[in-house]
Amino acid sequence: MEKPTLPATKRKHGEDRGFVIPKKKRTEESAGSGGSADQPQATTESTDEITKVQTANQDGLATAVANHYNQLENTGVRDRIKSPIFYLRNFNNWVKSMLIGEFVHRLADESVTGHRPTVLDMGCGKGGDMLKWKKAEIRHLICVDIAETSVEQCRGRYRDMKQRNERERHPQPLFSAEFIAADCTRVRIQEQFRSPEMRVDLVSVQFALHYGFESLQQAERMLENVSDRLRPGGYFIATVPDGHAIMARLQRAGGRQFGNDLFKVRLREPERRPPALFGAQYDFFLEGVVDCPEFLVFLPLLEKLCKKYDMDLVYKKRFNEMFSTYKTTQDGKMLLNKMQALEAYPPQHGAELLAEEEEYNHARAAAEHERCVGTMSRAEWQACSLYMALAFKKAKPAR
Ligand SMILES: C[S@@+](CC[C@H](N)C(=O)[O-])C[C@H]1O[C@@H](n2cnc3c(N)ncnc32)[C@H](O)[C@@H]1O
Numbered sequence: 001m002e003k004p005t006l007p008a009t010k011r012k013h014g015e016d017r018g019f020v021i022p023k024k025k026r027t028e029e030s031a032g033s034g035g036s037a038d039q040p041q042a043t044t045e046s047t048d049e050i051t052k053v054q055t056a057n058q059d060g061l062a063t064a065v066a067n068h069y070n071q072l073e074n075t076g077v078r079d080r081i082k083s084p085i086f087y088l089r090n091f092n093n094w095v096k097s098m099l100i101g102e103f104v105h106r107l108a109d110e111s112v113t114g115h116r117p118t119v120l121d122m123g124c125g126k127g128g129d130m131l132k133w134k135k136a137e138i139r140h141l142i143c144v145d146i147a148e149t150s151v152e153q154c155r156g157r158y159r160d161m162k163q164r165n166e167r168e169r170h171p172q173p174l175f176s177a178e179f180i181a182a183d184c185t186r187v188r189i190q191e192q193f194r195s196p197e198m199r200v201d202l203v204s205v206q207f208a209l210h211y212g213f214e215s216l217q218q219a220e221r222m223l224e225n226v227s228d229r230l231r232p233g234g235y236f237i238a239t240v241p242d243g244h245a246i247m248a249r250l251q252r253a254g255g256r257q258f259g260n261d262l263f264k265v266r267l268r269e270p271e272r273r274p275p276a277l278f279g280a281q282y283d284f285f286l287e288g289v290v291d292c293p294e295f296l297v298f299l300p301l302l303e304k305l306c307k308k309y310d311m312d313l314v315y316k317k318r319f320n321e322m323f324s325t326y327k328t329t330q331d332g333k334m335l336l337n338k339m340q341a342l343e344a345y346p347p348q349h350g351a352e353l354l355a356e357e358e359e360y361n362h363a364r365a366a367a368e369h370e371r372c373v374g375t376m377s378r379a380e381w382q383a384c385s386l387y388m389a390l391a392f393k394k395a396k397p398a399r
Pocket of ligand 1: 062
């Protein structure tokens with residue numbers, strides 16, 4: 001499995017750029033305009049209140065998951081820089097950017113209407129993908145999450161972005177947005193949409209699908225929510241831990257848990273082999289970010305369930321494959337650097353490595369022929385290589 005090392009890019013005057021933290025503020029790309037009649041109009045009006053849907057029988061682990069994410073602090077850049085998973089988080093964000101970019105482009109290439117896409121972000125969290133949606137020049141965004149506080153923060157992020165956009169010298173129309181706090185595994189979320197009949201072109205479920213695999217009914221409700229308003233020819237994209245990879249690592253570790261200093265996975269019912277298809281619970285701990293029960297997702301089962309809702313698997317890449325696929329593309333290379341997705345090895349300009357030197361043996365070998373490479377520590381890489389990026393396409397109705 002390829003570990004992420006990439007030669008650092010050179011500045012024009014020949015100095016190594018490395019992967020150091022840039023002082024310049026990230027510039028936001030402007031959204032375009034235009035659209036078609038069946039699409040909601042991009043609006044500059046202020047957003048509605050958050051729609052909150054209480055689930056009568058919110059049993060199982062939903063409350064624990066919602067409480068966990070509600071309590072998570074919205075850390076500033078300064079804290080994130082100090083975090084031992086700084087590059088891992090950035091790398092995961094880079095993967096999401098690549099996935100979103102890939103399918104927004106495919107939609108544009110395949111679109112007959114030519115309108116800017118409408119997106120449903122399920123399990124949107126605090127709006128970590130908001131800038132990506134702006135960059136993708138989407139038309140409308142529906143954000144849904146079970147954690148009410150996160151949805152509030154997500155809306156706040158959107159409002160800030162909108163205000164910044166309006167202060168720009170030549171403001172471009174920003175996508176319109178709506179916000180819903182609901183359990184996507186238990187309620188029909190489309191009933192809460194501003195226009196319940198509206199269709200979306202893209203459904204994005206980033207690092208959240210596995211919470212739906214507590215039971216068959218919940219997984220089905222979640223996927224029904226994904227598919228219900230998805231336009232035929234539209235895409236469902238997701239990033240999710242690979243159940244098979246988790247089981248393989250557990251087997252190798254010879255026990256009920258595996259991990260390292262940064263993350264741990266502990267299976268609840270180790271004696272059960274093979275594990276249950278639904279409700280196969282494990283505790284996932286990721287340094288300072290996640291400490292939460294999750295459920296194994298096995299791709300063949302997910303594929304079968306998606307098929308039931310007319311969605312066919314068209315794309316599957318483990319995160320290491322995402323790296324090899326996009327590291328040399330123009331956007332991929334530029335964003336690896338801009339998003340600080342990789343750490344410079346050896347460290348540049350007096351910086352310190354985030355982990356111990358022996359965590360970078362792979363990078364040392366790669367750096368023999370380069371003055372500096374971009375990489376991640378072994379521990380970070382072990383964590384992110386558990387994940388896969390997926391895309392399903394909604395079937396067009398048979399004529
Ligand atoms: C790891 S976070 C990912 C957040 C965001 N998608 C991102 O990539 O930054 C997982 C999110 O899924 C949400 N979630 C978990 N179970 C959910 C459910 N049943 N319905 C809706 N959202 C859920 C959590 O509240 C949390 O915000």
